[in-house]
Amino acid sequence: MNRLTLLLLFTGVVGWTQNTPIQNDSTEVALDEVVLIAKTKKKIETEMKMAVSVDEFLASSDNISFIKRGAYAWEPLLNNMSTERSIITIDGMHVFGACTDKMDPITSYVESNNLASIEIKSGQEGGMQGSTVAGSINLKRKNTSFTNYKDWKGAYQSGFEFNNKQFFNLGNISYSSEKFVTEGSFSYRKAENYSDGNNDKVNHSQFRKFNSSLGLTYKTSDLSSLRVDAIFDQANDVGYPALPMDLWLSRALITSVAYKQLFEEGLVRVWDSKIYFNTIEHYMDDTTRPENLVHMDMPGWSTTYGLVSKINLKKDNYSSEIQLNAYNNLSIAEMRMYPQDRSERTMFAYSWPWVTTRYAGVSINNSFEVTEKTQLNFGGSLGLNYNHSKYVDFNWIFHPGVPQEKTRFLPSLYAGYTIDVNKFNFSVGSGYGHRAPSVSEGYGYYIYNSFDRYDYIGNPDLKNEISYEINASAGFKNEKISFQVKANYFHIQNYIIGRILSMGSPMNYQSVGVKGYTSLDYATLFNFSLNAKYDILEHLHWNGTLTYARGKDNKEGNLPFIRPLSYQTLLQYHYKDFGFQTSVNGDFEQIDYSPEYGEDKTPSYTVWNLSADYTFYLENFSTTFQVGAENLLNEYYSTYADWGNIPRMGRNIFTSIKFNF
Amino acid sequence: MKFLNFFAIATLFAFTISCTVDKTDFEAELNQDVTEYFEFEEAVSFNTNGYRISVEALNGTFFKGYNEIRLKIVNTQNNQLVSNSEITFLPIMTGLQDQTTSCPHRYNLIYNAEENYYSGYVVFTDESSSVNSWDVYIGFMSEGEQIFINQSVTVETQTNKNLNMTAFTGNDGETYFIALIAPQKPSVAENELVAGIYKYHQPTTPSGTFPDPSQFLYSEVNNYTLLLDPRMPEPSMGNHSSPNNVDLTQQLDGLYYGVVNYTMTGKWTLNFILLDKNGQIIKGTEVPTDFTPGLEGAKSELYIDILF
Ligand SMILES: [Cu+2]
Numbered sequence: 010m011n012r013l014t015l016l017l018l019f020t021g022v023v024g025w026t027q028n029t030p031i032q033n034d035s036t037e038v039a040l041d042e043v044v045l046i047a048k049t050k051k052k053i054e055t056e057m058k059m060a061v062s063v064d065e066f067l068a069s070s071d072n073i074s075f076i077k078r079g080a081y082a083w084e085p086l087l088n089n090m091s092t093e094r095s096i097i098t099i100d101g102m103h104v105f106g107a108c109t110d111k112m113d114p115i116t117s118y119v120e121s122n123n124l125a126s127i128e129i130k131s132g133q134e135g136g137m138q139g140s141t142v143a144g145s146i147n148l149k150r151k152n153t154s155f156t157n158y159k160d161w162k163g164a165y166q167s168g169f170e171f172n173n174k175q176f177f178n179l180g181n182i183s184y185s186s187e188k189f190v191t192e193g194s195f196s197y198r199k200a201e202n203y204s205d206g207n208n209d210k211v212n213h214s215q216f217r218k219f220n221s222s223l224g225l226t227y228k229t230s231d232l233s234s235l236r237v238d239a240i241f242d243q244a245n246d247v248g249y250p251a252l253p254m255d256l257w258l259s260r261a262l263i264t265s266v267a268y269k270q271l272f273e274e275g276l277v278r279v280w281d282s283k284i285y286f287n288t289i290e291h292y293m294d295d296t297t298r299p300e301n302l303v304h305m306d307m308p309g310w311s312t313t314y315g316l317v318s319k320i321n322l323k324k325d326n327y328s329s330e331i332q333l334n335a336y337n338n339l340s341i342a343e344m345r346m347y348p349q350d351r352s353e354r355t356m357f358a359y360s361w362p363w364v365t366t367r368y369a370g371v372s373i374n375n376s377f378e379v380t381e382k383t384q385l386n387f388g389g390s391l392g393l394n395y396n397h398s399k400y401v402d403f404n405w406i407f408h409p410g411v412p413q414e415k416t417r418f419l420p421s422l423y424a425g426y427t428i429d430v431n432k433f434n435f436s437v438g439s440g441y442g443h444r445a446p447s448v449s450e451g452y453g454y455y456i457y458n459s460f461d462r463y464d465y466i467g468n469p470d471l472k473n474e475i476s477y478e479i480n481a482s483a484g485f486k487n488e489k490i491s492f493q494v495k496a497n498y499f500h501i502q503n504y505i506i507g508r509i510l511s512m513g514s515p516m517n518y519q520s521v522g523v524k525g526y527t528s529l530d531y532a533t534l535f536n537f538s539l540n541a542k543y544d545i546l547e548h549l550h551w552n553g554t555l556t557y558a559r560g561k562d563n564k565e566g567n568l569p570f571i572r573p574l575s576y577q578t579l580l581q582y583h584y585k586d587f588g589f590q591t592s593v594n595g596d597f598e599q600i601d602y603s604p605e606y607g608e609d610k611t612p613s614y615t616v617w618n619l620s621a622d623y624t625f626y627l628e629n630f631s632t633t634f635q636v637g638a639e640n641l642l643n644e645y646y647s648t649y650a651d652w653g654n655i656p657r658m659g660r661n662i663f664t665s666i667k668f669n670f
Numbered sequence: 671m672k673f674l675n676f677f678a679i680a681t682l683f684a685f686t687i688s689c690t691v692d693k694t695d696f697e698a699e700l701n702q703d704v705t706e707y708f709e710f711e712e713a714v715s716f717n718t719n720g721y722r723i724s725v726e727a728l729n730g731t732f733f734k735g736y737n738e739i740r741l742k743i744v745n746t747q748n749n750q751l752v753s754n755s756e757i758t759f760l761p762i763m764t765g766l767q768d769q770t771t772s773c774p775h776r777y778n779l780i781y782n783a784e785e786n787y788y789s790g791y792v793v794f795t796d797e798s799s800s801v802n803s804w805d806v807y808i809g810f811m812s813e814g815e816q817i818f819i820n821q822s823v824t825v826e827t828q829t830n831k832n833l834n835m836t837a838f839t840g841n842d843g844e845t846y847f848i849a850l851i852a853p854q855k856p857s858v859a860e861n862e863l864v865a866g867i868y869k870y871h872q873p874t875t876p877s878g879t880f881p882d883p884s885q886f887l888y889s890e891v892n893n894y895t896l897l898l899d900p901r902m903p904e905p906s907m908g909n910h911s912s913p914n915n916v917d918l919t920q921q922l923d924g925l926y927y928g929v930v931n932y933t934m935t936g937k938w939t940l941n942f943i944l945l946d947k948n949g950q951i952i953k954g955t956e957v958p959t960d961f962t963p964g965l966e967g968a969k970s971e972l973y974i975d976i977l978f
Contacts (some may be wrong), residue, residue, distance in 0.1 A: 049913055290689050292690065302963055303906040308691050310693065341693060343694055348905075348906065349905055349906055349937070354703060355936065355938075357858075358934035402859030403856055405860055406858075406913065409860060455933070512913035512914065513911070513933075513957070515910065516934065519908070519963075521961070543957065
């Protein structure tokens with residue numbers, strides 16, 4: 010390897026610079042040797058929209074859908090499975106939300122301008138970061154390369170979305186030299202209530218988000234570097250129209266120190282280690298909802314520290330990645346109810362009674378090129394998961410005598426085989442893996458679920474959820490046309506879900522009863538997607554996606570939040586410095602809904618979007634201006650995964666401008 | 671530049687590490703409205719005929735409700751504790767128009783050889799006030815001579831609502847008393863619930879010289895069952911209840927033991943139905959299980975309110 014390649018390899022996954030948005034290809038030549046089968050989304054923008062939120066960006070992925078509780082912090086579902094079943098990390102760091110009501114998926118603590126890419130792995134292939142069923146979503150931080158000369162780079166993006174009067178400013182800047190790189194970003198978004206397709210305001214859908222990040226990399230030797238990284242995120246006054254409460258304040262500080270060592274020769278090529286610490290505080294607010302019978306305080310805290318260390322090995326046509334993950338998380342959530350006569354005693358309980366989760370695991374991922382055209386991937390992990398509930402008395406009320414501590418072994422295995430035959434490619438794979446119950450599933454206490462209107466009680470003695478998975482794909486690609494069909498099938502043993510309890514009575518006044526997390530014998534899930542691209546003319550491109558999923562429990566009943574047949578089709582046209590895009594997307598009627606879990610039949614909908622952009626030079630700045638409209642026909646709709654059937658945004662005209670320097 | 675950056679991180683760190691809202695101190699939360707009593711201290715003492723009599727109660731105070739008492743007698747001539755004597759104990763309340771009544775109590779105290787005291791209990795049914803005053807009448811043998819003495823005592827209001835009591839007339843026309851003994855300091859947990867259940871016996875003989883113990887006869891009721899249904903009465907709690915509670919049954923020490931689960935701190939109503947040994951209802955009614963947000967929780971005819 011020559012020096013330059015090493016340098017590129019060394020500086021990380023993506024050599025991101027602003028005026029050449031995808032420089033990936035040049036670095037990936039080197040990186041392909043160490044980074045294996047990563048289906049990486051390369052740039053944080055969609056075909057339709059260049060200034061997107063992290064959520065909007067994720068939504069453009071086939072196997073991601075969302076539960077939406079408002080305009081902010083959508084909960085990503087991977088392979089139609091909720092966040093308990095997937096692993097979401099920021100640069101390999103485990104971060105856990107501090108909200109019992111899932112107002113804060115990890116994706117809400119980053120911003121599009123401090124990420125380089127999002128890596129989504131389906132099923133057990135995602136087991137590198139820890140134990141999972143659905144797969145993993147890794148939000149990769151921006152990481153500027155060292156340069157032989159002193160270099161300043163930056164970008165500034167601003168825009169306005171008319172529907173909810175969202176005004177945003179995103180800026181990032183980096184300085185690089187031979188020995189030292191520093192980069193920072195900030196962003197601020199402020200939005201008011203959005204309007205639905207009937208032009209009615211959806212109350213409590215406003216938000217304010219501030220995010221900033223800072224990274225410093227120092228080259229400690231020709232082949233090693235040290236990086237200090239921090240993200241600070243704060244959201245204020247965020248409305249959740251689908252929930253009975255809003256958010257007053259949520260803050261996250263996500264920090265890490267990483268050391269990376271490269272080796273010019275030998276089996277070991279890269280050794281990358283990181284220690285990290287993150288802390289989240291989350292305070293809900295119901296004073297904005299005077300209609301509530303009870304005033305409650307519901308603060309939550311989540312603090313995690315951990316270690317990730319991985320080495321990349323390579324010898325001839327064999328390469329391997331071995332990763333050690335260890336973390337400790339403490340999750341605390343309180344609820345305090347105020348009596349109608351405020352002079353009387355408040356009522357207090359923990360909804361997460363100081364639950365500690367410790368995890369330590371080793372994962373391995375091997376890739377063996379059998380021939381030039383065929384490749385075998387296989388790997389697995391073994392994790393040790395430990396839980397401790399400080400105020401175990403809370404858990405004893407429904408589960409008398411359960412142990413205060415619980416240790417679980419979480420093994421996983423997978424294998425996949427890919428083959429290229431002329432213009433076709435095929436793959437088959439299989440996986441097996443355990444996951445431990447989440448904090449809420451194991452130790453949650455009267456967590457109100459406004460979707461089915463039950464209070465949920467965790468069960469510390471739940472069995473591990475065990476997933477058996479098969480997947481296959483087939484694709485074709487020539488100069489003009491490409492298509493890809495993917496399918497996977499999960500058989501999940503001890504599937505964890507809430508079931509009505511015959512004992513206890515609701516604590517939250519809106520609630521109709523108490524559900525306890527229990528294990529179904531099994532549940533099955535099938536996901537299918539078809540993706541096609543066609544370059545009609547040199548500057549005219551079409552692509553389309555069709556997805557289908559089906560989830561059933563052991564009695565052939567439907568699982569909730571399974572996406573019905575859905576489609577997206579997009580046409581893109583480029584002419585000189587102009588670009589035009591139009592897309593149509595929608596879901597068919599949700600036939601296989603689950604009344605047992607609070608779902609009702611959701612009708613079909615279709616949304617039409619349009620956008621145009623123009624790139625030009627302003628002084629020396631490469632500048633792009635974009636204007637567009639989402640839901641152009643102002644369709645009134647809500648999707649199968651809109652919490653409480655809240656309507657989605659009506660017609661939204663958006664504009665944005667971006668300067669690169 | 672580098673220094674500045676590190677400085678920025680450090681500041682940010684310190685800024686965020688301190689939470690905006692403090693976490694609840696759960697211990698303090700539980701102590702808020704609850705005073706716990708651990709120590710037996712002298713509540714009252716007096717001298718008579720060369721003896722010093724001291725009555726100990728928890729915290730050195732007599733409260734309305736159940737009081738465990740420890741009585742010690744010292745011969746002041748030789749400073750020796752008098753052991754293994756027969757000691758009687760009778761509390762008397764003088765109310766309006768000098769009417770005298772008593773309350774559930776142990777008349778013949780039990781000698782505890784190990785620690786050299788005489789053990790008993792008294793369930794004061796009222797606080798001392800301008801209207802009501804309490805006296806204790808103590809009798810013991812001294813050199814073959816029966817000595818009776820009385821001493822006025824003060825009964826304080828019980829501020830710990832977890833030691834509340836109730837007195838009522840049963841469906842059989844008899845007067846009953848239920849006094850909570852434990853937990854003194856409940857938690858959001860399974861709590862062992864201990865109560866004393868007593869009954870007043872109408873005198874069958876005409877009154878002798880005052881104080882005639884046969885006119886003030888109380889006893890523990892035996893082999894009854896106290897059915898338990900805890901609820902939160904607060905209107906916004908909509909008649910909230912808890913699972914896995916155990917009805918109270920009598921154990922060897924004569925007291926009644928059960929389990930109450932409190933799902934959160936605050937005001938709770940312990941709804942009871944008292945059954946006699948034949949399963950006949952002495953007092954109490956079933957409480958509807960309907961979830962009624964906004965309405966004050968319904969109560970049984972027989973209940974005790976607690977707070978923690
Ligand atoms: Cu929340």
